[in-house]
Amino acid sequence: MQLILISGLSGSGKSVALKILEDSGFYCVDNLPSTLLPQLVENINAYNYQRVAISVDTRSAPMLSLFPTAVHQLRKLNIDLRLLFLEAKTETLIKRFSETRRRHPLSEEGLTVPECIEKEREMLASIHELSQRIDTSELTANQLRGWIRQLVQADNSRLTLIVQSFGFKHGIPLDADFVFDVRCLPNPYYDPDLRPLTGLDEPVARYLAAEPQVELMFEDIRGMLARWLPEFSRDNRSYLTVAIGCTGGQHRSVYLIERLAAAFADEQVLIRHRQLLCRSDII
Structure with missing residues (x-):
């Protein structure tokens, strides 16, 4: 099985990345709690799914601290595991939220958008350190599609x-x-x-x-x-x-x-x- 774990900052393009993989034939799961990762992968593997993509982000905040443990368990399985972390500059993210008029997922805590972004960076730090990072600050949706496809097609047994x-x-x-x-x-x-x-x-x-x-x-x-x-x-x-x-x-x-x-x-x-x-x- 090829398993892609996608995470990153809100507004950085995670939904675009997940859609790219879905269009490429991956079985996709959005916003899965970290503790359920090994169990879900084992169940999916039993049904012979060969390509799976799962997104993990701050919407499941209480379980983010368990992500490194879940990754450690997944590495023991006989699968092609890849971790992608999408990010962008703070000013770019602020502009995107302003243009789309979307609310930041952490805005309910009474924080400003810049404060939400910085808090989210801190919450996702453990995932950030484990992953291949992709800076989407200057990327269009089409360019991100091409970039994701390149990374997915690379031989994961060799350094890229x-x-x-x-x-x-x-x-x-x-x-x-x-x-x-x-x-x-x-x-x-x-x-x-x-x-x-x-x-x-x-x-x-x-x-x-x-x-x-x-x-x-x-x-x-x-x-x-x-x-x-x-x-x-x-x-x-x-x-x-x-x-x-x-x-x-x-x-x-x-x-x-x-x-x-x-x-x-x-x-x-x-x-x-x-x-x-x-x-x-x-x-």
């Missing part, structure tokens, strides 16, 4: 290296394990011919490849990952997210992420260019 470009002016990704700042490198943005292009375009790649500083930065990042990736793999990590940021996330970081993905082609690599994504229809 996720490499991501981004622009610092849009904020640092919340889901990054390592963040590298390459704003000190020569910037193609100041060349009028290169400005409208991206790091995926050959003229930008030629420009950056000719700069010694760019090559030195790339070799330092590649060398660090080559040294430590086996250690993360031996530590039974399922995912490692490496983010490289430049000012706008269009040229330098995109180029270096593509180089990095090629350098680790023998590994299981997923590529994501955050700022090159269309930003309409935000979750």
